[in-house]
Amino acid sequence: MTAPLLETRALCRSFGALTAARDIDFSLEAGARHALIGPNGAGKTTFVNLLTGVIPPSSGAILMKGRDITRVDQARRVKLGIARTFQINRLFRRLSVLENVYIAVAERVGAAPSMLRPAGARRDVVDEAMQVLETLKLTADAGRRISELPYGRQRLVELAIALGLKPEILLLDEPAAGVPSAESHIILDAIDGLPRDIGVLIIDHDMDLVFRFAQRITVLVGGAVFATGTPREIGADPNVRAVYLGRAGHG
Amino acid sequence: MTPPAVAWIDHPAAVALAGRHRVRAWEAIPWLLALAFYFAFPKYLGFGTELLITILFALSLDLVLGYAGIVTLGQAAFFGAGAYTVGMLAKRGIWNEPITGLILAAAVAAAIGLGSGLVLLRTGGLTLLMLTLCTMALLEEAANLAHDYTGGFDGLDSLPIAPLLGRFEFNPLYPTTQYLYVLAVLFVCFVFVRTLVYSPFGQSLTGIRENTLRMHAVGAPVRRRLVLAYALSAAIAGVAGGIWAQANAYVNLGTLGLDRAATVLIILVLGGYGRLYGAFVGAVAYMALAHFLSKIYPTAWQLGLGLLLVVIALFARNGILGLTEAAARRLRAPRAIS
Numbered sequence: 001m002t003a004p005l006l007e008t009r010a011l012c013r014s015f016g017a018l019t020a021a022r023d024i025d026f027s028l029e030a031g032a033r034h035a036l037i038g039p040n041g042a043g044k045t046t047f048v049n050l051l052t053g054v055i056p057p058s059s060g061a062i063l064m065k066g067r068d069i070t071r072v073d074q075a076r077r078v079k080l081g082i083a084r085t086f087q088i089n090r091l092f093r094r095l096s097v098l099e100n101v102y103i104a105v106a107e108r109v110g111a112a113p114s115m116l117r118p119a120g121a122r123r124d125v126v127d128e129a130m131q132v133l134e135t136l137k138l139t140a141d142a143g144r145r146i147s148e149l150p151y152g153r154q155r156l157v158e159l160a161i162a163l164g165l166k167p168e169i170l171l172l173d174e175p176a177a178g179v180p181s182a183e184s185h186i187i188l189d190a191i192d193g194l195p196r197d198i199g200v201l202i203i204d205h206d207m208d209l210v211f212r213f214a215q216r217i218t219v220l221v222g223g224a225v226f227a228t229g230t231p232r233e234i235g236a237d238p239n240v241r242a243v244y245l246g247r248a249g250h251g
Numbered sequence: 252m253t254p255p256a257v258a259w260i261d262h263p264a265a266v267a268l269a270g271r272h273r274v275r276a277w278e279a280i281p282w283l284l285a286l287a288f289y290f291a292f293p294k295y296l297g298f299g300t301e302l303l304i305t306i307l308f309a310l311s312l313d314l315v316l317g318y319a320g321i322v323t324l325g326q327a328a329f330f331g332a333g334a335y336t337v338g339m340l341a342k343r344g345i346w347n348e349p350i351t352g353l354i355l356a357a358a359v360a361a362a363i364g365l366g367s368g369l370v371l372l373r374t375g376g377l378t379l380l381m382l383t384l385c386t387m388a389l390l391e392e393a394a395n396l397a398h399d400y401t402g403g404f405d406g407l408d409s410l411p412i413a414p415l416l417g418r419f420e421f422n423p424l425y426p427t428t429q430y431l432y433v434l435a436v437l438f439v440c441f442v443f444v445r446t447l448v449y450s451p452f453g454q455s456l457t458g459i460r461e462n463t464l465r466m467h468a469v470g471a472p473v474r475r476r477l478v479l480a481y482a483l484s485a486a487i488a489g490v491a492g493g494i495w496a497q498a499n500a501y502v503n504l505g506t507l508g509l510d511r512a513a514t515v516l517i518i519l520v521l522g523g524y525g526r527l528y529g530a531f532v533g534a535v536a537y538m539a540l541a542h543f544l545s546k547i548y549p550t551a552w553q554l555g556l557g558l559l560l561v562v563i564a565l566f567a568r569n570g571i572l573g574l575t576e577a578a579a580r581r582l583r584a585p586r587a588i589s
Contacts, residue, residue, distance in 0.1 A: 052468070054467075074467055074468070074470070075467070075470045075471065075472055076470070077470075078468070078469060078470025079470050083468075083469075084468055086464075086465075086468070090462050090464050090465040090468070091461075091462060091465065092457070092458050092461035092462055092465065093461060093462070094461060095457065095458075095461060096264060096267075096268070097264070098264040098265065098268055099268065099454065102268065102454065103454060103455060103458045103466075103469060103471075104469045106451045106454065106455065107455070107469045107470050107471050108469075108470070111451045112451045112452065112454075112455045112471065113451070113452055113476075114450055114451045114452060115446070115447055115450045115451075115452040115453075116446055116447075116450060117450055117451070118271075118272035118446075118449045118450060119268065119271075119272070119449060119450055119451045119453070119454045120268045120269035120270060120271060120272060120449075121269070122451060123260065123269070125451070126260070126265050126268055126269060127260070127265075130262060130264075130265055139262065139264075142262060142263075142264035142265070143263055143264030143267055161465070161469065164469075165469060165470065
C-alpha cells in the first residue's frame with residue numbers, strides 16, 4: 001500500500017495550558033472527500049493551521065506522500081500542493097476577480113518576482129487564471145472588483161484562488177459559511193465539480209454539506225479524534241450523536 | 252505541449268489586465284507642464300526644482316505606502332542618507348561627479364533600507380510605524396554627533412559639485428541646469444516605478460497590501476517581497492536626497508528630520524496614494540497652498556493646511572485624485588446603468 005497523500009502522526013499543539021490538538025492520527029487519501037466536524041472549540045481551525053504550516057506543532061509529525069513536512073514552512077507547503085480556503089473571505093478586495101486569481105497563478109508558476117515586464121504580458125498566467133474562472137462559471141464577473149460581488153460569488157473566488165495553485169490537497173474551511181441558502185447551491189455545485197484526483201478535506205458545521213460530499217468523516221472533540229468512519233457509521237454512532245449531533249445538529 | 256484550445260485574450264477583463272500598463276495620452280500632461288514651467292517662469296526655477304524633488308521623494312513613498320501598504324513615518328531617513336552621501340563625498344573631495352554621485356546615494360540608501368527593513372518588516376501596524384520613526388531619529392542623532400564628518404547641526408555648505416556631464420554648471424542663482432537635471436532624473440525614476448507597479452512583482456505587492464494572510468496562503472515569500480520593495484523605495488528616496496544636496500550645494504540635519512518625513516506623507520495623502528500621479532498632484536497642491544497661505548497669514552499658515560487635511564481625512568480618503576476619479580465615475584454612470 002502506498003503512503004497516504006497527507007498524514008499526521010500523534011500531532012499535538014498546546015497554547016499554554018490549552019491543548020488544541022491532542023495526539024491526532026489522521027490520513028487523507030488521494031482523491032478523497034473527507035470531512036472534519038466537531039463542536040465549536042474542538043480544534044478544527046488549529047488542525048488546519050497545523051496542516052498548512054501557519055503554526056508549528058508542539059510534537060508529532062505531518063507527512064505528505066510519506067515525506068516528513070513537519071518543519072516545512074507555509075510557502076513551501078503551498079508549492080508542494082497544499083492549498084486552503086478561509087472560513088471568512090480573505091480576498092484582495094480592491095482588485096478584480098481576474099487579478100485575484102492571477103496573483104495565485106503567478107505565484108505558482110514563478111512569475112511573481114518578475115519586476116520589469118508588465119503583468120499583462122504574461123499571457124500564460126492570464127490564460128490560466130481565466131480557465132480557473134471558467135471552471136467555476138465566474139468568467140462573467142472576471143472584470144469586477146471583489147467588493148462589488150455578492151457574498152456567494154466572493155466565496156467562489158476563495159475557491160478559485162485555491163484552484164489557481166493547482167493543489168493536490170485542498171482544505172476547505174466552511175466553504176459555504178455565510179452564504180444565503182438561495183445561493184449555496186453555487187458553492188455545492190462547485191465542490192461537486194472539483195477535479196476528482198484532488199484530496200479534499202472539508203471542515204464544516206453544515207451537516208447537509210458534509211453528508212452530501214464526504215466519503216469519510218472525522219469527528220474532533222476537545223482537540224482529539226473522537227471517531228472516524230463513513231457517513232453512515234458516524235451518523236449511527238450514539239456517542240457522536242451525544243457529544244455533537246444531538247447538541248449542535250441543527251444549525 | 253500544445254496551447255489550450257480556448258484563448259481568453261479577447262475577454263474584456265483579460266484585455267484590461269493585458270493593457271493596463273499602456274501609456275495613456277494624458278500621462279504626457281505633467282511632463283509637458285514641467286517643460287512649460289521652465290520657459291514660462293524662469294524666475295521661479297528654484298521653487299520648481301524643489302517641487303520636482305518633492306515629487307520624486309513622494310513617489311518613493313508611494314511605492315511602499317501606496318502599493319506595498321507599509322505605513323512608514325521614517326522615509327526621510329533615506330532622503331537624508333542620500334543627501335549626506337553626496338554631501339560628505341563632495342565636501343571631502345572624494346567624489347563630486349553628479350550622476351555617479353546619485354548612484355552612490357541610491358546604493359547607500361538602499362543598503363540602509365535593506366538592513367533596517369530586514370528587522371523592521373518583521374513587525375506591522377503601529378509597532379512598524381514607531382520603529383521607522385526610531386530608525387530615522389537614530390540616523391539624525393548620528394549625523395548630529397558625527398560633527399567632524401557631517402558638520403553636525405550646521406551641516407555642510409558650499410559643496411563643490413562638478414558640472415553636469417563636465418559642462419553644465421550648477422548655478423545657485425540661476426538654477427536652469429538643476430531644474431532640467433532634476434526633471435530628467437525624476438522621469439527616469441518615474442518610468443522605473445511605473446514599470447515596477449504594473450509588473451507581476453507590483454501585483455504581488457498590492458496583494459500583500461490587500462490581504463497579507465492570503466498572500467502567505469498562496470505561497471508568496473511575503474517578507475522578502477516587502478524588504479525588496481522597501482529597499483527599492485529607499486534607493487529612490489536616496490536619489491531624491493542626493494539630488495537635493497547637489498541642487499542646493501548644501502546638506503543639513505533637516506534632510507533627516509521628522510518634518511520632512513511628515514510633510515511627504517501629507518503630500519501623498521493629499522494627492523492620493525497608490526496612484527503614481529498622487530505624488531505629482533499632492534506636491535503641487537501642497538507647495539502652492541503653503542506658498543499662498545504663508546503669504547496671506549504668515550504667522551499661522553499651517554493652521555489652514557491642518558484644516559484642509561482634516562477635511563481630506565474625513566471626506567476624501569483617496570485624496571485629490573480619488574475625488575477626480577469619483578467625479579469621473581459619476582459622469583459616466585448614467586450611461587452605464589441602462
